[in-house]
Amino acid sequence: GNSVTQMEGPVTLSEEAFLTINCTYTATGYPSLFWYVQYPGEGLQLLLKATKADDKGSNKGFEATYRKETTSFHLEKGSVQVSDSAVYFCALNSGGSNYKLTFGKGTLLTVNP
Amino acid sequence: DTAVSQTPKYLVTQMGNDKSIKCEQNLGHDTMYWYKQDSKKFLKIMFSYNNKELIINETVPNRFSPKSPDKAHLNLHINSLELGDSAVYFCACELSGSSYEQYFGPGTRLTVT
Secondary structure, eight states: OOEEEEOOSOEEEETTOOEEEOEEEEOSSOOEEEEEEEOTTSOEEEEEEEOSTTOEEEETTEEEEOBTTTTBOOEEESSOOGGGOEEEEEEEEOOGGGOSOEEOOOEEEEEEO | OOSEEEEOSEEEEOTTOOEEEEEEEOSOOSEEEEEEEOTTOOEEEEEEEETTEEEEEOSOOTTEEEEEEETTEEEEEEOSOOGGGOEEEEEEEEOTTSTTOEEEOOOEEEEEO
16 A cells, blocks of 8 residues: 655754655556645645656745655755745655555654844 | 545543544545544554545454545544543545545544543
8 A cells, every 4th residue: 555654753953954755655547646734733734746756846946856766755845934834745646546645754843033 | 625634623521431543534525534643652453435435444343333424524433432442533535546645634533530
């Protein structure tokens, strides 16, 4: 079955630091890959996505590249802000009979001023 | 206009009671989901409906019963509430063929005492 493994948190950074949150996956077929973000007290929002190998998703300064050879979709941002403090979820969906999003366990990011 | 709305936002009730959570989406999407998020932020899919038809029913106690009166609504009824049902419940929706991108509601925090 499908699975997503992302780095355990919490991650604590100072403002303007570089961020990487690792995500690797196991899936049948050719999944679409996602990063969702959950700000405190809110629901999940799609941050970025990639639907095929070597695609790069980007949004709000965050980037992630779909690496089929390493089955990875690591999230990066060059300079984090306090407002980026949230829980980040890596997810995949491979469709077919397994038509559902499979989420990682989430990584809590705290950015200090 | 809120794309996916849930009511109530907070629900505090006693063990043994029956309660409902309502979800409405105005995006015209044809697939809707219920997720449960535990205290460690782990997300677990519970149900999925496509065009009012149940397509995913994970190993959820039969005290939980989803109902979809129309494509825009997916309600969750819970009988005989237990302490372990305390969690945040999220509704989400998706347009078939849209690269599996899901839109989430703000969540309902259920506390069973």
